[in-house]
Amino acid sequence: MKSLRARLLLSLLAAIALGVLVQAGLSYRAALAEADAIFDYHMQQMAQALRPGLPALPPGDYGPLVQGQESPEFVVQVWSADGVRIYESNGGLALPQRAVLGFANVRAGGSTYRVLSVQTPLQVIQVAQDMAVRRAMARTLALRTAVPIALMAPLLALAAWWAVGRSLAPVERVRRQVAQRRADDLAPVDGAGLPAEVRPLVDELNLLLARVEQAFQAQQHFVADAAHELRSPLAALKLQAQALQRAPDAAAREYATERLSAGIDRATRLVEQLLALARHEAQATAGAPAQPVALADLARQAVADAAPAAQARAIDLGLAPLDAQAEHATVPGHAQALAILLRNLIDNAIKYTSEGGTVDVQVLRAPGHLVLAVDDSGPGIPPAERERVLQRFHRAPAEGAPQAEGSGLGLAIAEAIARLHGARLALGTAPRLGGLRAEVHLPLAGEGAA
Structure with a gap:
């Protein structure tokens, strides 16, 4: 070419x-x-x-007729x-x-x-x-x-060659700048002096580099977080496996087997949450277009999925009745990401609610927003800890909470997904149950607001 x-x-x-x-x-x-x-x-x-005419002379006697002109x-x-x-x-x-x-x-x-x-x-x-x-x-x-x-053609060709070279010098400079970069150098390209026709291309390239850098940083964070969080569960699984090998009798082996099975469940849950976090960050970096999502349908499905875990601990899990406006309202977003948000909020409520407690899920219509709220009858989270628990791998101490081992990722993932949808995850006190209320205000889609 x-x-x-x-x-x-x-x-x-x-x-x-x-x-x-x-x-x-x-x-x-x-x-x-x-x-x-x-x-x-x-x-x-x-x-x-x-x-004036010639005089009458013999033909041979005439000299030059017009001096200097013949x-x-x-x-x-x-x-x-x-x-x-x-x-x-x-x-x-x-x-x-x-x-x-x-x-x-x-x-x-x-x-x-x-x-x-x-x-x-x-x-x-x-x-x-x-x-x-x-x-x-x-x-x-x-x-x-x-x-x-x-003869002017070569001079004009030389002038054209000089003008083209001078005009494309900034483009050549950018080319050399990009060619000499390391693979991990994602800093913006300097577009100073570029022609107006080329500048938009460099601007779009810089936006692409910014998105790639975000994805690269997200990958680095994910690898670091995964390595940090998987180290302890894997070490615990190894110890539990060794305890099973050294069990002196059937009762000890049964107890060690139960401990090992519980450890495997916790590690599996951690891996699932890490993968959910990775999928969300990849989706956020890719900038996939939002689609209208029926939040009421997602809430019903999330409650149905979490019902076995709630029943195992005799927890009353339910979806509050929806009015007609909330039933048919939609929010712009990504259905899979919102489903993860709902699941994490409900799982967190079940995990920290004592046996026989209550977890209520509500979808409410507010002016310009659709409110998703998950209330539980657990001990709640102290106000001083509510911002910190939204950070990755932070576990807040809660008095009166059941012995639940969490990864510290559930609320962090929910907060990240809420931000992706232009919202914030707000933590407070459940007005009726007295435990924790996790609430997200999602902007309505155009057809839902109509």
Whole structure:
């Protein structure tokens, strides 16, 4: 593929060559016409100088008729009124005596002549010029006009080459800047001095580099977090497996097996949450377009999915009745991400609610928003800890909470997904149950707000 420089140079050189050829051709034709007019004028001047007539002398006694004007290129003949040729400047050429008055082209002596015949009271004056000589002289004069124009083509090509190089110098600078970068250098490209036609491309490239850098940082954070959080569960699983191997009797083996199974469940849950966090960050970085999502349907599905875990601990899990507005309202977003948000909030409420407690899920319509609220009858979170628990891997101590081992990712993932949807996860006190209320205000979609 040809470079932009080559395409510009070829286009400019072609335009210059065409322009020079056309201009040279037009100048050549104009110079030929001008030369013809000059020669005709010169013949008229010579004939005009002879209009007074010649004295009656023998033909051989005439000298040059027009001093300084006769030349070998012109032939002069003078005829008397009775048809006798009384003068000729070229004895070997016989022009016809009765030529048409004025200018005419006449064949004589094997050549074509341009002849001017002028009638005076006593004589006919003829001035002739060989057309071959005339054309040769005219071409010489025309070439003297056209050649300088043609010689301008290399200078114009050099100027075009310099102008293209100077105009593309910023582009070449950016190319070298990008080519010399390391693979992990995602800093914005310096677009200073770039042409206005190229600047938007660099701006979009910088936006792409920013998104790639975000994805790269998210990947680094994920790897670091995963390595940090998986180290302890895996070490615990190893210890539990060793305890199972050293169990002295069946009761000890059964107890060790239960501990190992619980450890595997916790590790599985941690891996699931880490993968959910990775999927969310990838989705946020990719900037996938939002779609209208029926939050009521997602809430019903999330409650149904969490029902077995709630029943295992005799927790009353339910979805509060929805009014017609909340039932049919939609929010712009990503259904899979919102489902993860709901699941994490409900799982967190079940985990920290004592057996026999209550967890309520509500979807409420508010002006311009749809409110998702999850209330529980657990111990809640102290106000001083509510902001900190939204950070990754932070576990808040809660008095009266059941012995639940969490990863510290559930609320952090829910907060990140809420931010992706232009909302915030707010933590407070459940007004009826007295435990924790987790509440998200999601902006309504256009059709939901109608």
